Amino acid sequence: MSGKYTIILAAGKGTRMKSKLYKVLHPVCGKPMVDHVLTEVEKTAPDEVVTVVGHGAEAVEETLGERSAYVVQETQLGTGHAVLQAEPLLGDKDGMTLIANGDTPLLTAATFEKLFAYHKDKGAAATILTAKAPDPTGYGRIIRSEIGTVQKIVEQKDATAKEAEVDEVNTGVYCFDNQALFKALHQVTNDNAQGEYYLTDVIEILKKAGAIVAAYKMSDFDESMGVNDRVALAAATKVMQARINRQHMQNGVTLIDPVATYIDRDVQIGADTVIEPGVTLKGHTVIGSDCVIGAHSALVNATLEDHVTVTSSTIEDSIMRAGSDIGPNSHLRPQSDIGEGAHLGNFVEIKKATIGARTKVGHLTYVGDATLGTDINVGCGVVFVNYDGVNKWHTNVGDHSFIGSNANLIGPVEISDHSFVAAGSTITDDVPFHAMGIARARQSNKADFWDRTALATDSEWNQ
Structure with missing residues (x-):
């Protein structure tokens, strides 16, 4: 029987936050970012949730408690390496696996459900959650064929001038066939400038193997906002605040x-x-x-x-x-x-x-x-x-x-x-x-007290 699983990536240190507090624990409207993500994931009724922790592991586990299982990425060697840490818990299971980031507090259960449904409907081995960005600078671009199928993800630094004009971007959220995911992860190498194992490389591996790679484009780009510094934290809080207030008014x-x-x-x-x-x-x-x-x-x-x-x-x-x-x-x-x-x-x-x-x-x-x-x-x-x-x-x-x-x-x-x-x-x-x-001294009046003070000779007071 096929299952539904989720892996939440929450192992990054978040040095750009310049904080003693672990990045995914920074609050947005009263809840840590990673708690927002897990709360929305729980609404999709997953069979199992695995959170990948690293820096501040104990604090994250204390925050989320028994709502998730945990695996530790001892050394941060990239997103592909992080997902691979969940293999002992999920590697032998059949079904769909959602991968989300712990620093994306604005994503909703409705979007996750649409991603699952689209992935299943297309019979895909992998489905990328994408969005149309007002300014795509810095994001990986989704390159499609003339008939709309996904050809590849191109990072900003590797994009041609034409590819850089594409405004459909990778949000960093994926849905995979679980078995295909872990099989492909073992083929990912760290032959790149950072020496890390990238989850995005799984897409190319699956494409070369002839598997279907799909992309579901969400309607609201703001949902995909990742938080890496205090400026982004404030921006995410503003979006969440508007969402909460709108719901109360409705x-x-x-x-x-x-x-x-x-x-x-x-x-x-x-x-x-x-x-x-x-x-x-x-x-x-x-x-x-x-x-x-x-x-x-x-x-x-x-x-x-x-x-x-x-x-x-x-x-x-x-x-x-x-x-x-x-x-x-x-x-x-x-x-x-x-x-x-x-x-x-x-x-x-x-x-x-x-x-x-x-x-x-x-x-x-x-x-x-x-x-x-x-x-x-x-x-x-x-x-x-x-x-x-x-x-x-x-x-x-x-x-x-x-x-x-x-x-x-x-x-x-x-x-x-x-x-x-x-x-x-x-x-x-x-x-x-x-x-x-009643507990107070009884009043007594001192007669002619005025005459005994300096005020009695003050011409201003005697006018």
Whole structure:
């Protein structure tokens, strides 16, 4: 029974990236490039995927995990040599083998499927994925006969003037008859200036053997973009960003200015949500329906239920329940849980805290390591003092409580249901049910104090 296999080439060091990070692990819209490739390959339901690793092998294997098998190219001796490393795993199998590069994050499953179908329909031993390039400089040209069959691939440096005018180029992606591929690879030599074994030489070997070599021309050249430096990385990110944004808009999300909106690949957004300009949505953020994400907000691994409003604020690894709102200029740090209908105003910071339903934290307040119940009012400038220099301490505030402005709640402390904290208090002891905690010096007025100051003789003040 014929199978469907994929080999992903991910062994190159990527020196032009000038980075400590292995090239195929550089992210595009929140996912490493090689992960983008594997994700699209998986949608084609392959029987087996083999990733060829070299530099940074352990990091690549850690990123992709058990989604792929791995072989190591110890020394980088060319693409043909890299594919040959997969022979112990695939060499004896019947079927079709897709070869893709780990630094081409824009290729889609739809294109891979069309390549497989075209290859099968033509009965080819090899099918090259090609594209029409706006500027073919630097690419291998696809030279066809008068009837359209593939004659050869000509590299830029070897092309005649006429061949250099050809704008159909080799994208570096192929579909092979698996047995024919590995048989031909053993005939490839390294008799070239670089002393490497080129996968493209397999095409010529198969042609000389009388096998059918086909070429499937994809419609979107941008899909074939390979990333070798930071300039190309930025270009690929821009294309991916536009693709992601278009998909969300087609699914019923309003993006006021798509060009000024950055959304990672794995972000989910419900219908009728409005995203204003300058918003950044990263990681595994999930946003419900009918939300409004205001300009210049940043959400990282955030979960927003339906009807949530975020105004120019930052949310990290936290959840906002239905109908809650935050901002402007507030910050949810990790492990914050904001209840239904809760209100967080401007310049509020929440860290590792639960805010109950309909509780209001209006402005200029820090809530850390705390659990707040329902229907609480927290005044301006309140600080939950959770750190003593060594340990973090938790504070609990019961339902229907009132925390006056400029209060300091020094944990650990319990504020019971239906209790009050007077404005300006520093609370170190528990406040019982229905009680009011007040901890501040009693005011005293010093009579005739003005006369004892230098201001009393200042003519400007006495005018």
